[in-house]
Amino acid sequence: MNVLVTGGMGYIGSHTSIQMIHAGMTPVIFDNLYNSKKTVLERIEKVSGVKPAFIEGDIRNKELLVNVLKDNNIEAVIHFAGLKAVGESVAKPLEYYDNNVNGTLVLVDAMREAGVKTLVFSSSATVYGDPASVPITEDFPTSATNPYGRSKLMVEECLTDFQKANPDWSITLLRYFNPVGSHPSGELGEDPQGIPNNLMPFVSQVAVGRRDFLSVFGSDYPTKDGTGVRDYIHVMDLSDGHVAALQKVGSKHGLHVYNLGTGNGYSVLEMVKAFESASGREVPYQIVDRRPGDIAECWADPKKAMTELDWRAERTLEQMTEDTWRWQSNNPQGYPEA
Numbered sequence: 001m002n003v004l005v006t007g008g009m010g011y012i013g014s015h016t017s018i019q020m021i022h023a024g025m026t027p028v029i030f031d032n033l034y035n036s037k038k039t040v041l042e043r044i045e046k047v048s049g050v051k052p053a054f055i056e057g058d059i060r061n062k063e064l065l066v067n068v069l070k071d072n073n074i075e076a077v078i079h080f081a082g083l084k085a086v087g088e089s090v091a092k093p094l095e096y097y098d099n100n101v102n103g104t105l106v107l108v109d110a111m112r113e114a115g116v117k118t119l120v121f122s123s124s125a126t127v128y129g130d131p132a133s134v135p136i137t138e139d140f141p142t143s144a145t146n147p148y149g150r151s152k153l154m155v156e157e158c159l160t161d162f163q164k165a166n167p168d169w170s171i172t173l174l175r176y177f178n179p180v181g182s183h184p185s186g187e188l189g190e191d192p193q194g195i196p197n198n199l200m201p202f203v204s205q206v207a208v209g210r211r212d213f214l215s216v217f218g219s220d221y222p223t224k225d226g227t228g229v230r231d232y233i234h235v236m237d238l239s240d241g242h243v244a245a246l247q248k249v250g251s252k253h254g255l256h257v258y259n260l261g262t263g264n265g266y267s268v269l270e271m272v273k274a275f276e277s278a279s280g281r282e283v284p285y286q287i288v289d290r291r292p293g294d295i296a297e298c299w300a301d302p303k304k305a306m307t308e309l310d311w312r313a314e315r316t317l318e319q320m321t322e323d324t325w326r327w328q329s330n331n332p333q334g335y336p337e338a
């Protein structure tokens with residue numbers, strides 16, 4: 001099966017491409033390298049034995065996409081490409097709506113023209129806003145609190161309407177909880193540019209000495225230790241979830257929606273502790289004010305994906321932190337330039 005992977009040079013797309021290769025699929029990567037480096041392709045080859053085809057391009061370029069879809073006999077698309085920094089989205093909403101919403105519409109239009117009718121979309125637990133309770137099931141109400149979240153929600157709504165009007169399409173919305181971890185080889189991992197927004201990359205940069213201390217955003221939440229609780233999921237499990245989605249519902253007409261999470265919640269301080277024992281390094285931290293817009297706790301009910309996709313997250317917190325540390329300590333400055 002030839003699958004176009006938009007954003008396939010990025011964190012989740014690169015790991016998913018590897019798991020697709022292991023599952024006998026052929027990923028064709030399409031990425032504009034806005035937030036990734038070309039070296040990723042060599043790393044994918046190193047760990048999987050296969051160098052995927054790579055097209056450097058922007059998802060807003062319809063003509064190029066139509067040609068790529070046709071020339072590579074693409075049967076399905078996994079759509080990771082987009083911008084993902086919440087804070088940046090508040091400062092640059094137009095860029096976020098253009099890349100994430102307009103970009104997806106252009107992609108779907110190109111797929112329609114090329115006759116490709118299977119799409120898997122990277123959504124996020126952010127579409128649940130501040131959930132009334134946990135664990136979260138797929139039928140919880142959706143809302144958005146910032147332009148990034150709104151762009152994900154808008155795309156979900158556009159794709160839902162589009163699938164209704166085109167019932168012979170298979171469209172799958174995968175709502176990720178908090179992806180962390182790295183390929184166990186230490187060759188691939190998360191390589192944020194600038195100051196990391198997310199907890200785990202920040203923690204690992206403190207451990208490796210790139211930053212002095214972690215700011216813990218709030219210790220007065222109504223949670224087990226007062227710090228925020230999230231459902232951290234190993235990126236390899238998340239990647240397997242995409243393979244399972246393609247295999248189980250990729251050929252089933254309809255709109256399919258799944259949470260990809262573990263069902264467990266860990267606090268910021270629990271993550272720091274786990275990382276310290278995986279790395280053998282101290283992670284100094286300071287408690288600071290809450291981050292505006294943050295919620296207290298959020299974790300998935302993953303039963304629907306277990307039942308319908310025959311998939312479950314299997315990797316432990318130890319694997320998440322050990323694999324992150326292997327990547328970070330082998331590549332303290334991230335990927336080298338090509």
Ligand code: NAD
Pocket residue numbers: 006007008009010011012013030031032033034035036057058059060079080081082083084099103122123124125176177178179198
């Ligand atoms: P990433 O930034 O590492 O990867 C995204 C890739 O898309 C990058 O390689 C970037 O160069 C490319 N890209 C961006 N705009 C593009 C465009 N217009 N045309 C072509 N390529 C473009 O991000 P990631 O963490 O791998 O996330 C992948 C997807 O999953 C994103 O859609 C993100 O919103 C979603 N998601 C991520 C998380 C997370 O915590 N990492 C959580 C929920 C959802």
Ligand code: UDP
Pocket residue numbers: 178197198199200202214215216217218227228229230268291294
């Ligand atoms: N967090 C923190 N310091 C940081 C980054 C994050 O204390 O430098 C906390 C944040 O408040 C939240 C948790 O870590 O409780 C996960 O944050 P992240 O941004 O990784 O994910 P999200 O909030 O989007 O779920």
